[in-house]
Amino acid sequence: MVLWPRPRATHEEKAVSALTHDGAASAPRRPLPEAMSVALQALFGPRLSSAEAVRLQHGRDESPFPTTPPDAVVFCETTEEVAAVVRLAAEHRVPVIPYGAGSSLEGQLLAVQGGVSIDLSRMTRILRIAAEDLTATVQAGVTREQLNAELRSLGLFFPVDPGANASIGGMAATRASGTNAVRYGTMRENVLALTVVTGRGEVVRTGTRARKSAAGYDLTRLFVGSEGTLGVMTEITVRLYPLPEAVSAAVCHFADVASAVRATIQTIQLGVPIARCELLDVNAVRAVNRQSGLALREAPMLLMEFHGSPAGVKEQAEAVQAIAAELGGEDFEWASTPEERSRLWAARHRAYFAGLQQHPGTRSVTTDTCVPISHLAEIVEASVADAEASGLPYYIVGHVGDGNFHLAYLVKDGDAAERATAEAMSERMVRLAIALEGSCSGEHGIGLHKIGFLEEEAGPGGIALMRAIKQALDPLDILNPGKIFLR
Amino acid sequence: MVLWPRPRATHEEKAVSALTHDGAASAPRRPLPEAMSVALQALFGPRLSSAEAVRLQHGRDESPFPTTPPDAVVFCETTEEVAAVVRLAAEHRVPVIPYGAGSSLEGQLLAVQGGVSIDLSRMTRILRIAAEDLTATVQAGVTREQLNAELRSLGLFFPVDPGANASIGGMAATRASGTNAVRYGTMRENVLALTVVTGRGEVVRTGTRARKSAAGYDLTRLFVGSEGTLGVMTEITVRLYPLPEAVSAAVCHFADVASAVRATIQTIQLGVPIARCELLDVNAVRAVNRQSGLALREAPMLLMEFHGSPAGVKEQAEAVQAIAAELGGEDFEWASTPEERSRLWAARHRAYFAGLQQHPGTRSVTTDTCVPISHLAEIVEASVADAEASGLPYYIVGHVGDGNFHLAYLVKDGDAAERATAEAMSERMVRLAIALEGSCSGEHGIGLHKIGFLEEEAGPGGIALMRAIKQALDPLDILNPGKIFLR
Structure with a gap:
């Protein structure tokens, strides 16, 4: 059990007030x-x-x-x-x-x-697929599923997969990642170029289709993750990858969440190029079973996927299986057909709604911390203990290969006390993540909800730099104002 | 033979004047x-x-x-x-x-x-190696060789390798990459966090040690590649990688540069995770042979390296060998011992000085274009034809797996006419790269030399955004003024 890095604090009230966003807007409606x-x-x-x-x-x-x-x-x-x-x-x-x-x-x-x-949801044109260069340029409203449907016959895919069938523009704006990031990176690594409308209403193209560049400030990555506060992205050029020759997925069950996390840590430290490594706790497995008609053993579980040549995939899987076995992992089961694989991943992607459906009338307060991998077991264990003690229903899913996980506290809609409890736990977890040199957000962004957390993470100096950039690129404060930080 | 995208232009004189940097400073000495x-x-x-x-x-x-x-x-x-x-x-x-x-x-x-x-060259402390998290934090003056010497006994390495034993701070500041980037990415992908002194002399920490984050503006990547114009980096946290279980290097000779480039293009398109894929033209091979006492066949050559498990490395090499054979690649030779490999790579890294030494009294005007991989053969062929026609000595080395190559024109020191010829060729190549949706700089940055090229590449809108950011973060224009763009 860890000591929480600071006493439970004043932040709690702020977080709850943010939930009703009193003050979060920082300025009245215009x-x-x-x-x-x-x-x-x-x-x-x-x-x-x-x-x-x-x-x-x-x-x-x-x-x-x-x-x-x-x-x-x-x-x-x-x-x-x-x-x-x-x-x-x-x-x-x-x-x-x-x-x-x-x-x-x-x-x-x-x-x-x-x-x-x-x-932008009507901007659904795939403007260009340059298969030979492994790039695609799409309008902002194209969804990842639409793009991947188009790519399949070319033997290519776009790997960033946050679960939801999000738009590519939205994914770029929030610096999304998801299940494949451990191997293929996030939107940060996979956006090459943008067409952006600036705060003055000018159209600017950032970046090129070249794979790398040292030409001036990295405007592309400045806009990626800026959540619409620095410009409106209308076209996005992304990297593509050849569909792997072989893909295999596996599930493995563990006695507890900590063992599953430790297996992940060792896999990453060994350098196994695992493509996906997802944790589901027993609550998430249970919800997924009910919702998707699966019969997964109701125990903490890793859902993994390996990409490569047939021999390479086998080698990776054997390495992970050996690690898992040492940590008490059991029932290492293969999903070798595409249908079985799709079923498992579809179930994983439905975990969010499945969790909510288990508890009708609730909404989820979801955490998104991301820590250096060696600290993952510590923060997961501490957070589970906290959640158990609270009595609130919760479940965990996580892109644990990246050190990122989501604990969703399910609170009765309109129940201020439950909300406050959840927000207080979320706050303790974020504080711990920051103390462990991690981030309050691995992939969901800041929006309104994590404004206070970003202040703590980036510090006054970091926030001052962000404000200066915002002021320079959006002096009239018309681009999604009141998000990420308060002016 | 291509048509150059625009007539040979006014830019030439500007480039020559930049070489003596009349006007490039944009302001008098203070x-x-x-x-x-x-x-x-x-x-x-x-x-x-x-x-x-x-x-x-x-x-x-x-x-x-x-x-x-x-x-x-x-x-x-x-x-x-x-x-x-x-x-x-x-x-x-x-x-x-x-x-x-x-x-x-x-x-x-x-x-x-x-x-x-x-x-900053006395700031050589390696502050922390977190082997379990695959990160290191170093002071800006630590060189890549110093860091790698420290990492070796831990079974880890830092992959970004621009050839020179550059400082990690300088590499971050210029967004350096080099031979390993095709597999491991550039400084853009491998810097996680920074300590930066801002234009006001405040110390700000950007980023965290978490592998990914969606928390606010990506300040880290804004500073990476900003060439000292937005802040002074004093500490850099980078990603590390486990030393691959198996490494093998190979050389393969081709009848002409275009065939070597085509073999590279196909390798990348097939998704072979090659770790290094370097082109040397016959002039570079000749220079390297003389300077390093090697006996490489004097023909265009690819120098490749494969990282992985023993079986994986073999598989990758076989795939590339099959591609090379189809394109007339000959003498596919292995360097399997670490000593042989080191000798080859040391020779490659000395190509720059070797090239100069072949022609005493010359200095090199070096290009750095990077294009989408499908256009690489076209730009290399056009540039070779141009260089041949000029009568100037030249050689080519290139990180061709990324679409990036360097053509070094060797001009007599102080010979304005030769310089003008070289700069004019460089300019035509950059124009072609931009027309092919590439970049004027893959890895060397803009500095003084490519200010005019960046203007063309980024356009007035892109430059205006960069200027606004510069103005916001360095309102007094004291941070390496006169570089990247003119105010």
Whole structure:
């Protein structure tokens, strides 16, 4: 059992207030002037909507925050249309919030200062697949499943897989990663170039299709992960990979979560190029069994996947099997057909909803810490003990090969006390992650929910640099204001 | 033969003038005020030098520019000392130029506006090796050879290898890469966290030791490749890798450069995880033979290395051998002992000096373009034809697995006409690279030499964003001013 790095603190109240985002917006709603409505109407006709249902849909994401709708939604179809909206927004000092698939998790999409939601979900053109260069350029609304469907017949794939069928634009904006990141990297490593609409409504291309470059500031990676606060990405060029010659998936059960985590740590330390290494605790396995009609043994489990040549895959799997066996891993089972594999991964991807369905009427408060791999067992064990003691239902899934895991506390919708308990545990976990030289967010981003945590992680100096960059690129504070940090 | 994308142009004169950096500095030298000298003297005593020899040494790098010395050099030993120098520089509006091993190639170190060179070469402490997390934190002056010597007994290595025994700080500042990048990535992928002294002389830590993070703006990658213009890096946390179980190197000769390049293209497209894939043209092979006492066949050559398990390495090598054979590759020879391998790689790393020594009294004008892999044969062939037609001696080495190669034109020192010829060829090559959706710099950075090229590559919109960031983080323009772009 660890000592939590600081006493349970003042932050708790702040986190709860963030959940209702009192204060999180840092500024009041700004009205949408009539002149701008008229101008948008002229440009977009029926593709401008202020219908309540549409606004409500665009004022929420998968976070536990109350819906906070924008004043209007425009459905853009081209980069130039996006630029036109931003120019109007700049003229009228109105916030704009880029919207893709609506699957973000930390409140990124909420219109906390009002304004216009720029819906990019109709920008679904795959502009170019350069199979010979292993690159693809897509419009921001293309989803990862759409892209992969298109790539399959070419023997290629795009590996970044956050579970949800997110848009590539949204994934770039939140620096998403997911199950394949341990081998293929995150959006940070896999975005080569962008077309971005700046805060002045200008269209800028960052990066090139070359695999590497030392040419000036890395604007591409500055925009990746900026959550719509520095510009609106409209086209994204990503890296592709040849479909591996052989793929095999395996599950292995452990007596406890800590043993499963230790098996992961040793696998990474040994340098096994494992493609996916996912942890599900017993609660997650149980939920997945119910929801997906599987009959997985209800014990902590690693779900792994190996990519390579047939011989290479076999070699990797044997190495991991030996490690797992030493840590009491049992029932090392293979899913060798594509159908079995798909079934397992589909179940894994449904874990989030499966967990919620186990406890009707709840919403989840989900953590996203990421630590250096040697500290993973420590933080997982401490967090499990904390969750058990709280009496709240919870489950764990994790991209443990990266040191990243999600503990979802399920709290009754509208129950302020349960929420406060969950947020307090989340806060303790983040503090521990930071003390262990890790991050408050491995892949979900900051949004509204983790503003206080980012302050602690980056420190006043880091936040000051971020503010200076924001001020330089968005002096009017119209690009998704009130997110990531407070001005 | 390709059509060059634009007529030979006005840029030539600009490039030649940049070589003497008329205008490249964009501003006159700023005097070092007596008060600052006195303050530095008080802080650094004998570690402040304005001796001519010391200043001359710090006013040049491996670029063909005339030496442009700073007014003084301070040898810093701690982050706090660096911060103190920057605070004084801010107070007196004096430029500071971080200096590591002096091995940069594009004029990054020249004191074009005068000022103080901050020599970090005494900051050689390896602060921490976290073997279990595969990370190391080092002071900026630690060289890659020093780090790797320390790591060897732990069974680990740091893969980024630009050839020169550069400092890790300098490598981060120029976003260096080199021979291993095709498999392990560049400094962009391998720097996790930084300690940076900002333009205000504050010490900021960016990033964490976690392998991934979605927490706010990616400050780490903004500083990586910023060439000392946004801050002075004093500590760098990098990723490490387990030494591969098996390593084997091979050479293979081809009838012409294009066939060698085509073999590379197919290797990458097939997804073979080759660790190094280097091209040497016949001129480079000849130079290396003379200089290193080798007896390599004097023909275009690929020098490759495979990392993995013994079986995996064999599999990779067989795949590449089959590709090479189809393209007329001959004499596929193995270097299986570590000694043979070291000899080959040492020879490769000496190619730069070997090339110069073949033609005494010359300096090299070196290109650094990087293109999407499918265009590599086209640009190499066009550039070879251009070089042949010029009559200037030249040689080619290239990290061709990344689409990056260097053509070094050897020009007589002080011969303006030869220089102009070389710069004109370089310019045509860069224009072609940009037209082929590539970059003017794969790994050497912009410095003074490629300012005009970056303007073309990034466009006015991209440069405007870079300027805005520079203005935000270094409003006094004291951090290595006059580099990357003109204000």
